[in-house]
Amino acid sequence: MNRSGRDNMSSEMLPASIESPNVEKKLGTSDGEEERQESRVDAGAEPISKRQLKKLMKQKQWEEQREQRKEKRKEKRKRKKLERRQLESTSDGNDRKRIRRDVARSSLRLVIDCSFDDLMVLKDIKKLHKQIQRCYAENRRASHPVQFYLTSHGGQLKKNMDENDQGWVNWKDIHIKSEHYSELIKKEDLVYLTSDSPNVLKDLDESKAYVIGGLVDHNHHKGVTFKQASNYGIEHAQLPLADFVKMNSRKVLAVNHVFEIILEFLETRDWQEAFFTILPQRKGAVPAHKAGESSPQDHQSLPEGWDSASEGERCRDNPDSPQKDEQGQQSSPVLQ
Numbered sequence: 001m002n003r004s005g006r007d008n009m010s011s012e013m014l015p016a017s018i019e020s021p022n023v024e025k026k027l028g029t030s031d032g033e034e035e036r037q038e039s040r041v042d043a044g045a046e047p048i049s050k051r052q053l054k055k056l057m058k059q060k061q062w063e064e065q066r067e068q069r070k071e072k073r074k075e076k077r078k079r080k081k082l083e084r085r086q087l088e089s090t091s092d093g094n095d096r097k098r099i100r101r102d103v104a105r106s107s108l109r110l111v112i113d114c115s116f117d118d119l120m121v122l123k124d125i126k127k128l129h130k131q132i133q134r135c136y137a138e139n140r141r142a143s144h145p146v147q148f149y150l151t152s153h154g155g156q157l158k159k160n161m162d163e164n165d166q167g168w169v170n171w172k173d174i175h176i177k178s179e180h181y182s183e184l185i186k187k188e189d190l191v192y193l194t195s196d197s198p199n200v201l202k203d204l205d206e207s208k209a210y211v212i213g214g215l216v217d218h219n220h221h222k223g224v225t226f227k228q229a230s231n232y233g234i235e236h237a238q239l240p241l242a243d244f245v246k247m248n249s250r251k252v253l254a255v256n257h258v259f260e261i262i263l264e265f266l267e268t269r270d271w272q273e274a275f276f277t278i279l280p281q282r283k284g285a286v287p288a289h290k291a292g293e294s295s296p297q298d299h300q301s302l303p304e305g306w307d308s309a310s311e312g313e314r315c316r317d318n319p320d321s322p323q324k325d326e327q328g329q330q331s332s333p334v335l336q
Contacts, residue, residue, distance in 0.1 A: 110209075113180075114214040119221055125157055126164075144266040146262070190235060191234070192210075192225060193238065194237075196226035197236040199238065200243070213228075239271075245276070260278045
């Protein structure tokens with residue numbers, strides 16, 4: 001091949017090499033096309049789910065009510081502080097033990113039924129133990145302490161208390177019995193608190209003994225307390241929660257929640273105040289008569305009555321508790 005032939009071949013190949021970047025650009029994606037593709041992806045994204053929307057609405061409502069809750073706690077602290085000062089001014093000066101003698105003891109008996117030991121694993125036994133500790137501490141400092149009974153005490157619960165809280169043998173103002181409550185209290189005096197009961201408690205009769213089921217079962221044994229009450233032929237009832245409270249979460253109350261609500265009612269004789277003072281803030285509770293003002297998402301169906309099965313709940317924070325709650329689920333199906 002002569003020189004002119006090679007030059008011609010080179011000149012023919014030159015445009016191809018010059019155009020190659022344009023080819024690559026054509027094969028690639030331009031900035032505008034990338035933006036359009038991204039917008040198509042965004043347009044095709046799934047809308048927010050009803051569950052997510054409901055969760056956002058609950059969070060919004062909880063934030064809106066933050067100041068209201070804060071004021072309520074402040075008012076309660078002021079009231080308690082004023083009461084303590086009044087008691088101190090009438091005494092000769094002195095320690096809490098002297099003030100403690102001035103409380104008005106209630107004749108109402110409040111029983112935690114620990115006969116469900118075989119239905120719980122050790123993890124749940126420990127949770128029940130902590131809730132009993134809380135009940136004991138709250139009753140000791142209550143203005144109207146009840147006659148506190150712990151019945152069917154034995155098995156795993158007693159063993160756990162012996163190993164982790166040996167001081168329980170020195171507890172005061174509490175009746176800890178190995179016998180079943182039916183062996184200790186007259187049948188006509190007993191009222192079992194269970195959410196399955198069709199009877200709604202309107203007031204507390206201080207001549208009665210109210211029984212709280214000491215059970216943490218994560219919803220595995222629904223209706224067991226109502227069945228026990230029916231089998232023993234004793235009176236039963238549920239707290240009037242639905243008459244006063246609309247909650248965003250499931251209506252789950254722990255043993256100590258029920259215990260503390262009753263203590264608070266004995267002091268105030270006001271169910272609504274008792275519920276809103278004791279119920280944990282995370283439940284997003286609002287007065288029942290204001291429930292209609294909440295969003296439609298908040299009106300989705302909830303279980304009948306109120307469910308006291310365990311659902312990862314924890315007791316209200318309180319630095320005076322005998323022992324802080326452990327992480328994880330803390331509620332128990334006390335009113336089943």
